[in-house]
Amino acid sequence: MPIYSSDSDSDNVSSTPGRLFRRERPLHSILGGGQVANVLLWRNKNVSAAIFIGFTAIWFLFEVVEYHFLTLLCHISITVMLVIFIWSNGAALFDRHPPKIPEIILSESAFQHVARTFHTRFNQLFLTLYDIACGKDLKIFLLAIVFLWTLSVIGSYFTTMNLLYLGFLCIGTLPALYERYEREVDYLAGKGTKDIRKLYKKFDSRVLNKIPRGPVKEKKFK
Incomplete structure (x- = not known):
């Protein structure tokens, strides 16, 4: 039996659920179709994994090790300066070329x-x-x-850093998982949407429609 088969409802909703959020374009195109989409959908696994590891390391330093941003920035700067100093002054001893750091200028x-x-x-x-x-x-x-x-x-239960990291995990994993299990997710989302519409109709008929409203003045047309 196909996964999309279901009984017809009385709410005039098609028995075959459409795509999530009624989208017509592929997910890769909705996300921009460029390098960002490739990273989010793990088309380039090396870049996606590197970004994932980098954000995880940042979260670990700030949340687990409890580094402060200014302290971490200073320690990184000191480490980079020491590496460049040792490399520049020791290059002649080991017959190596001194480091050449390219200038990165962001245009106006x-x-x-x-x-x-x-x-x-x-x-x-x-x-x-x-x-x-x-x-x-x-x-x-x-x-x-x-x-x-x-x-x-x-x-109220999570720190800001944990929330940001949780949001990054969702952005970095959910699009790829959805693209892989698109049919199953669309089916479950369509079924859940039907149930929510039924609940909203009951809430509308039993609660919202019973809220008293002021008289509506009819417009007079000449």
């Missing part, structure tokens, strides 16, 4: 591009939050309240 256009991108994304986020807060879509408004409340509860 790159800074401007980053600033414009951040400004555009921030405005889009702010407008989206404003539309949700206005209550134009009551379902989205309630979901946002529940999500923020759940996030606040989770934040």
